Amino acid sequence: MEKVNLNHKLKLFNELWSPKIVGELNDSYIKLAKLKGEFIWHHHDNEDELFFVVKGKLLIKLKDKDIHLGEGEFFIIPKGIEHMPVAEEEVEIMMIEPKTTINTGNIKNEKTVDNPDWI
Amino acid sequence: MEKVNLNHKLKLFNELWSPKIVGELNDSYIKLAKLKGEFIWHHHDNEDELFFVVKGKLLIKLKDKDIHLGEGEFFIIPKGIEHMPVAEEEVEIMMIEPKTTINTGNIKNEKTVDNPDWI
Numbered sequence: 001m002e003k004v005n006l007n008h009k010l011k012l013f014n015e016l017w018s019p020k021i022v023g024e025l026n027d028s029y030i031k032l033a034k035l036k037g038e039f040i041w042h043h044h045d046n047e048d049e050l051f052f053v054v055k056g057k058l059l060i061k062l063k064d065k066d067i068h069l070g071e072g073e074f075f076i077i078p079k080g081i082e083h084m085p086v087a088e089e090e091v092e093i094m095m096i097e098p099k100t101t102i103n104t105g106n107i108k109n110e111k112t113v114d115n116p117d118w119i
Numbered sequence: 120m121e122k123v124n125l126n127h128k129l130k131l132f133n134e135l136w137s138p139k140i141v142g143e144l145n146d147s148y149i150k151l152a153k154l155k156g157e158f159i160w161h162h163h164d165n166e167d168e169l170f171f172v173v174k175g176k177l178l179i180k181l182k183d184k185d186i187h188l189g190e191g192e193f194f195i196i197p198k199g200i201e202h203m204p205v206a207e208e209e210v211e212i213m214m215i216e217p218k219t220t221i222n223t224g225n226i227k228n229e230k231t232v233d234n235p236d237w238i
Contacts, residue, residue: 003186003194025167025195026147026217048144054191067122072173075122076144096215098145 006032006054010092012119017111019095019103020119028098031116036090041082042105049077049097056091060084125151125173129211131238136230138214138222139238147217150235155209160201161224168196168216175210179203 004022009032013020016036023030035058051060052074060067060075061084067075077083104112123141128151132139135155142149154177170179171193179186179194180203186194196202223231 001181001186001195001197001200003188003192005189006191006193023169023193023195025169025215028145028147030169030193030195050142050144050149062120067120069122070124072125073122074125074142074149076120076142076149078120078144081120096144 004030006094009119010034010054016090017103018113019116021116022119024099027100028096029101029116031095031097032119033093033095034090035085035087035093037087039085040104040107040109040111041084042107043082044077044079044097044101044105046079047098047101048079049101050095051075051077051085052094052096054092054094056087056089058091058093059086059088061086123149125213128238129153129173135209136222137232138235140235141238143218146219147215148220148235150214150216151238152212152214153209154204154206154212156206158204159223159226159228159230160203161226162201163196163198163216163220163224165198166217166220167198168220169214170194170196170204171213171215173211173213175206175208177210177212178205178207180205 019031019033058069138150138152
């Protein structure tokens with residue numbers, strides 16, 4: 001049982017689109033990630049997913065609108081909703097999602113991270 | 120489906136020790152709270168609970184150690200673990216916990232908030 005400092009943890013990795021686990025509570029993981037560029041359109045059949053911006057800006061594209069997130073803002077993507085994260089510049093985020101969540105959701109491709117590392 | 124800006128939401132209330140719901144995902148709520156002073160020793164039989172400091176400092180007393188949290192830091196209190204939040208000065212926090220979680224856990228008293236408001 002140790003506290004987690006988001007900025008300290010974010011200094012431990014540089015990979016993009018590669019979520020790292022920094023905590024677990026109940027059936028969920030807390031993850032950190034660095035994103036830059038466009039991800040892919042996907043959805044999660046069974047999991048709601050929370051994106052919280054720690055540093056920078058993140059656009060979450062939905063089919064019917066764009067969600068622009070700045071520092072200190074979060075958005076919850078309900079299960080089943082198609083979405084695509086887009087970061088014009090590198091952004092640092094915290095995510096909260098069930099342990100069963102795969103980053104690419106219903107899509108499996110070279111961006112899929114099956115077993116994220118703990119940091 | 121709207122984004123949530125933590126600072127904007129925190130301006131909407133001044134009550135201490137009165138968590139407000141700002142989001143839900145899966146079986147959990149995201150709550151904001153303002154704390155000052157000592158709470159009570161309690162535990163949650165079935166729920167892990169996450170405390171994230173948005174502004175200020177929070178001490179989480181455990182039976183065997185003290186956890187000092189600053190801005191951008193979180194701590195997860197596993198189910199069953201006795202804890203008491205203490206804030207020397209007013210602190211603003213975000214919490215993540217199952218919807219079934221009662222703020223005073225196994226204790227019922229005048230500090231118990233049974234049905235937190237959404238803001």
